[in-house]
Every structure is written in C-alpha cells, then in structure tokens.
Amino acid sequence: MKVSRKWLQTYFEEELPSIEVLAEKITFHAFEIEEIVGDMLDVKVLPDRASYALSHLGIAREIGAILGLRLIRDPLSAKLEPQKISSNRIHITIEDTARCTRYIGTLLEGVTVGPSPLWLKEALESVGSRSINNIVDATNYVMLNLGQPLHAYDAKKLTANKGGEYSIVVRNAHEGERVTTLSGEEYALTRSTLLITDGNEKTSIGIAGVKGGNLAQVDETTTSILIEAAHFTPEGIRKTSQILKLWTDASLRFQNKLSPELAGYAMQDVVNLIREISGGEVVASNDVYEVGDEKVPPVEVTLKKINSVLGSQYNVEVVVEALMRLSLGYMVANEKFTVLVPFYRKDLCIPEDIVEEVGRILGYEAIQPLPLPPLTETPDQNMFRAIEKIKDFLIERGFSEISTQSFSSTGDIILLNPLQKDMPALRMSLVDNMKETLRKATLLAPRVLGTKNQLALFEIGAVFNKDRESRALALGYTPLSGKKTGKVLEDVQHALFIAFENIGIVSASTDEILEITFSEEWLAHLSHEAPPKKVRLGMYRPFSVYPFALRDIAVWTPGGSDVSEVTHIIQKEAGDLFARVDLFDTFEKDGRISLAFRLVLESFERTLTEADIDGVMQKITQKLAATGGFEVR
Secondary structure, X not given: OEEEHHHHHOOOOOOOOOXXXXXXXXXXXXXXXXXXXXXXXXXXXXXXXXHHHOOHHHHHHHHHHHHOOOOOOOOOOOOOOOOOOOOOOXXXXXXXXXXXXXXXXXXXXXXXXXXXXXXXXXXXXXXXXXXXXXXXXXXXXXXHHHOOOOEEEXXXXXXXXXXXXXXXXXXXXXXXXXXXXXXXXXXXXXXXXXEEEEOOOOEEEEXXXXXXXXXXXXXXXXXXXXXXXXXXXXXXXXXXXXXXXOOOHHHHHHOOOOOOHHHHHHHXXXXXXXXXXXXXXXXXXXXXXXXXXXXXXXXEEEHHHHHHHHOOOOOHHHHHHHHHHOOOEEEEEOOEEEEEOOOOOOOOOOHHHHHHHHHHHHOHHHOOOOOOOOOOOOOOOHXXXXXXXXXXXXXXXXXXEOOOOOEEOOOOOEOOOOOOOOOOEEOOOOHHHHHHHHHHHHHHHHHHHOOOOEEEEEEEEEEEOOOOEEXXXXXXXXXXXXOOOOOHHHHHHHHHHHHOOOOEEEEEEOOOEEEEEEOHHHHHHOOOOOOOOOOOXXXXXXXXXXXXXXXXXXXXXXXXXXXXHHHHHHHHHHHHHEEEEEEEEEEEEOOEEEEEEEEEEOOOOOOOOHHHHHHHHHHHHHHHHHOOOOEEO
C-alpha cells in the first residue's frame, strides 16, 4: 500500500515526523516498509489486517496510535446522512446474494467531466496513480483514502425504460460469455464469474469487484453518472482474479474481507467530492443490503491473559491507555476487558488479537525478557562428535552426504496430522529413501552432478520404532561406467568397524545399499578427546565471474586405452580456457571403447564467444585425430 506523508498529514493537526522516522515507527509497531521514495512510503500490509489498512485512513489510525496523536477527522466515525431522494429510478437485483451482500447505486445528473483540480492530481500522483478525469479520479481517491472500491458508469450509455428507470442486475456469467474491460482486453468467462449488468439491455458492464467494462465508460461527453459502491465476498473475487489472471486495486481490497458497512461511507464521500469538483445533483439512489447493519461481536480478555501471553506486568491503566490510542471502545470490570470492536476491524476476533494490539502499540521493546536458567551441567556433545567423525571418514573415501525426510508410507508410529497423506508414518529405516535417491541421482549424475564413474552416498539420521528412536547410517553405491568395481560397500563397512570399534550392527545389506544401526553405548561413551580425522582437500582454484561454456566430445579408443591419456590431450589443447573435464559415458563395440567427455571452458577476463569455443574444440579434435588409434565420433 503506497501512502503519501502529505496525504496522511491531513488527518493530524500536529506536524508529523520525517518520512524516515515514520517508516521506523511503523516498522516497529505495525507493518514492514518495503520502500521509501521521496514523500511516499510503500507499506507491506499482510492479509490479516488488510481489511482496514489498505487505505490512508487505516495507516493514519496506526500512526495516531503509535505516536499518541489524535485524528482531527475520522470519516467512519460520523453517522451517515439519511438519503432523502427517490430510489424508483434505479432498480437493483442481486441474484447471487451469497457473493454480493450489498449494492448501492446513486444517479447524478448535470456533471461536467474534465481535468481534476491540482490538489487531487497531486494526491493521486504522489502514490503512483495516474490522473484520468475528475469523475474517475474522485472514485480512485476515495478508494485510496477509505479502502472501499467504487465505480462510475456513464448513465446515458446504459438503457433506461420509458419511465427513465435504470436496472442493475448482479448475476453470474453465462458459460463462455465475453466482456471487454476499460483497458480493452476481452475475457471469456465461466459461471463462477460475477457480473454487473444492464438489466434493461441484458449486457455486461463490468466484472464485479475486479474491473469495469468499456460499454458505459465515462468520458468527456458524459453528463450523467451512475456510481456503484458494493460489497463482494472475498472468496468469489479471489477465484475470479485467479481464473482471469486479472488483479486490480479493487480486487486486492475485496479479497481481503472488507466490511459491507464501508460501502455507505464511501458512497457519501464520493458523491460529495464529485459535486464539489464537477457539479451535478443527486436525483436517485438505491441501497440493497442483504444483511443489514453488520454487528461485530465484542471480544473479552483479562489482564492476567494479556500479561501471561506478553510476559509483561501491565496494570489496568496501561492497557486502557493502549485501547484508547487504538480508538477501541471498552468496558472493564474486575480486571476483565470487554473490547467493543469497530466494524472496520475485521481482524479482531479472539482474546489473542487484543493481546497483540496491546503489545505492539505499547512496544515489545518495553517488555523485559525473562532470565535464562543457569546451566547446571555441560551438555553432552559426544553423540554429535561421533557422527561428525563418521562423516569425515566417509567424505575422505569419496562419499557425499544426503538428507531425506523422516516420513514413510508405513511404520510403527502413525502421525495424527501428517504433512503428506501418502506418508503418514515415521520411517523405520533409511534404506527406502537411499534407494529412491540412488535411482534419481543415477539419472542426473552424468548431466548435472558431474560425476565420472560412480555414485557414493551416505545419510545419518533418526529411525523410529514403537519402542524408541535410534540413529542409523545408510551407505549407497552404484557404478556409472558399466564396470563393476568390487565389493565397495563391504570394504567400507570393514574399514568402519576397524576405525570405530563397537559402532553398531548391520541392519540391512545389498550390493547397492548398506545400513548400520548405531550402538547406543558407542554413541554415549565415545571419547570426545580422540583426535578428529583430517580431510585432505585439493588445491584451491578460484572461479571466474564470467559464465562458463559446456561442450561434449566423444572419441573411439583402442581397447585398454587409459582415460587419463584422452583427458590430458583435452586439457592441454584447451589451454588457459580449460576449467574441468568429466567422463560421463562409456561403451564397448568391436574391440574399441567409446569415451564421452563433458568439457567446461571459462575465461577470467571476458565472456567466451562462439569463435573462442569453436577454436578450442577444433584444436582438440585435430590433436585426437592425429593420435594413433583415436577417432573422434
């Protein structure tokens, strides 16, 4: 929500602080500030309080409460002036009262459409809104001021019957019905879309709560207008915007649960403003309200509840001060508050909502933190030290660590509220997750992981059965080159059992996966004084800030050829542009072996061109072709 400091100042007699101070105060007591541009604040209003805070009035109320300033005017506190004009000329029919609970139509005649006065143009432009004409600008101004969307139709472009009577019908669209909006886009509608229609002509004049149509657009020839102030339920507006991929200032506000009461105040303000800046007289008005005056139930909360949630020691007088600053009516008896919630505060429903209001306005920094209890003993870190030593041990031997979720389709422990319906239990083993990870990693390894000829993975995690939680280690191994490389997991298991005596038992074993369940005694008593294993790292090589290039090359080699001979030629001929080369595929045919490599080229000085890359690949191809027995595919 973009708000102007100058606009906000109209609500206060006292001079507001600088825009930077305002941003700081709002941040610590109400909302995040996404941007400051000159005299404008972009306030991040979250959905829980968007029903009142997507407006200058809502933000002004927040500033008043934070700074302890009184608003010199509140458009929503005064009683509405009763309508003393006929409603016979405007007939309103709401077919779907579940999605449109209120519709007010007001007819003005004798208006003059033209440029807006300077103050109105500046107000709209200060928050990034474009001035169109005085009628449209008036509806936009009241929306940005109060938060209630409005729309004006050219009445003479609607159809009146012989008695000069207009008909507005709010109905669901017919399947496939089309409407063209003010901006010229045409939309095909479904039955879930709510429309504003000309009941006499049975034509669509707007997408309800989202955007007006172009059939009754206000322009410089307009002399009579029909103003709409309505209330649409949020679920329908949200669904319509998502289906049409059409989000507007109006739909943003309607989908955040506005009060139907707001429509009456907005209609009164916009009529007064239009008469002031464009002339005209109100000749008819009709208000169809399916609910009637909306009553918001009071919320009760005790002083004990407030202090227990906040960890504070406030007394009744301090809480009363906070409620008064928030302009919340209240009654208090025996340290129990009955808070009278105004119609526009749709977010205040339960005691915790009142607790939050009190806490944020008084300032969370005013609450003294509870002292932490002293540590009576040093936490036992032996288990974590042991696990880190095992990780180091495996990484030295070429294994990579993975981490998978602790949920499974079956198990001894079934969750009451699982995150996934197909995985309602806690896992009893790491094997299934390792098997699935190996399957996926095998598909990705040559292309993404850059792995040469094998996948070696491990995971250390918790497993659960009905008796207790345990720790286990899963090892996964699969060759990628097509060649078997011996009993890798068996050798690693043997080395583990030598390096870590009494580590645990083998709970599952196949050619590809080995699982060891740790011994609780070993985890508990491993000496943290034992020197940690050292991981030998390769030589550090900086990376380039310029993008790298990938090229593949495949070469036939005589049987028994050494892979390193080919990689040496590739590296030498690539020269300074060489970054890395990986073998990602091999196969044998007719006594020859095909080796496929992925070459990474990069420069530390510039972005490589196609000419640079082609030159390197040509040199490599020529050198390999000139080497006896080699043939580039």
